[in-house]
Amino acid sequence: MLSERLELILMSIVDDFLNHMTPLSSNYLIETYDLDVSPATVRNEMAKLENLGLLNKPHTSAGRVPTREAVRFYVKRLNQQFKDSQDTLESNEQLGETMTKLLNTGDMQQVANYISGITKQLTQVFLLNQDDDIRGLYVTYLTPKLVLAVIVLSSKKVLKIPVECNIELSLGDIEQYTSYINQMVINKPLTDLPKIINEMKVPKVLFTLKNNLYNALENHLASLTITNGSAGFDHIIESMVGDVDTLQNLYSDVQNQRLEKLIDANNDGVNVFFGEEIDEKYRSISIISTNFSFDDHAGNLMIIGPELMSYKHIIRLLYDIKNQSVERSSSSG
Missing domain, CATH: 1.10.10.10 (Winged helix-like DNA-binding domain superfamily/Winged helix DNA-binding domain)
Structure with missing residues (x-):
């Protein structure tokens, strides 16, 4: 202390x-x-x-x-200060209006260009369909090695996802799994479902089914992504010109939409991820991330930069975006 x-x-x-x-x-x-x-x-x-x-x-x-430890102490304390005082931050209505206008075009590249122009850092934004809550999940027997996961959502949509078993399961095994899984997922957001499934402890006979269901859900939710955009790679090249391996890995992950899978994007507020918290191959970068919701557009915004960057400016900006999305959701409701 x-x-x-x-x-x-x-x-x-x-x-x-x-x-x-x-x-x-x-x-x-x-x-x-x-x-x-x-x-x-x-x-x-x-x-x-x-x-x-x-x-x-x-x-x-x-x-x-x-030192690195000092920078991390500074960032965590700074983030907490902004979080504690966000109710008193001056409302940036122009930022909210611009974000809403750009999101309404459906072109996430424009959003990424706009934010990268402000931060002077690599920016990635991906937009998701509004999340639904789960009202029920049922696993239905099709063949000895194939089941159908039926997910009933709060929007009254019903998702049907085939899942391979690889091993023969009895109807009793499937009924047991369905009963257990419903206790865990009822009224939880759909986007949380893969994580919940992955962390569930099940009998050995159901282990393969659990893993296959997790993979099927991950692939399905990935298909819900409407679009994504990234901009500002030149900024990170300029600041990390000697770190070729990191730049190559980062370029590949951004292009293949893998970066968002390396962090927990379900957290509230503004979150900062350092180096090895992201992945061992990214020890020299940081990611500052927040979720947003403007009108019918919900998504995640990530600012990616070197470990030494202007955190105060970026964290403040992301709290502005977060607060504007909350204000506009409240006023529209």
């Missing part, structure tokens, strides 16, 4: 470093951030932060720079 003064100094250092990418001295901090303490006190506090592994000193005569 950092003292209030230590946290203030650390947050100031990280904030300034992310904007200017140069080491900071105690005198610079006092002058720039109007700290009401002596240079000696700031130097002592910076030494404490260095001992805690939150600051580095590149050269003996240079100022300090934040």
Whole structure:
């Protein structure tokens, strides 16, 4: 736990470093951030932060720079501050109007271009049909190695998804599975269904059916994606020009719509994912993500950039988008 003064100094250092990418001295901090303490006190506090592994000193005569741990501390604290104060943030109606207008075109490339133009980072947006709640899921026997998953939704739509079993199951096995699965999924969002299925513990005889049902649902929900768009790859190339492997992996995942599967896009608010939290191959990037809903358009927005980027600007923007989508949904309702 950092003292209030230590946290203030650390947050100031990280904030300034992310904007200017140069080491900071105690005198610079006092002058720039109007700290009401002596240079000696700031130097002592910076030494404490260095001992805690939150600051580095590149050269003996240079100022300090934040470590990866410091950047992550800064981002999590910053995100929490925005989350706690989002009700008092000034409403950005122009942003909401522009998002609504672009989403109504159905062209997610325009949305991605717009957001990437603001953030100067790689942006990916994908739009989904409005989520339905599950009213019932029934597994019906077709053949000894094929069943039909019938999903009844709150919109009164009925999905029918064939699922291979690979092993012969009795009617009793299928009835047992149907009863158990309904206890877990009733009134849950359709998009949560694959995750719920995957985490279910079932008897060994039903293990293959569970895995095959999970894969069938994943493929079906992927087909519900209306469209997606990405823009700003040139920004990340410019900032990570020497990291060829990461850029190649990222380009492939963006083009093949795999990136959204690497993060948990079902969380509320604005979420920041660092490096290995995304995938081991992405240790040098971060993803800032939020869900949105404007009129009949629901989807997810991701900003992808190097681990050192302007988090404050981007997190604030995504809270603006999140808040505008909530305000417009409330007013239309």
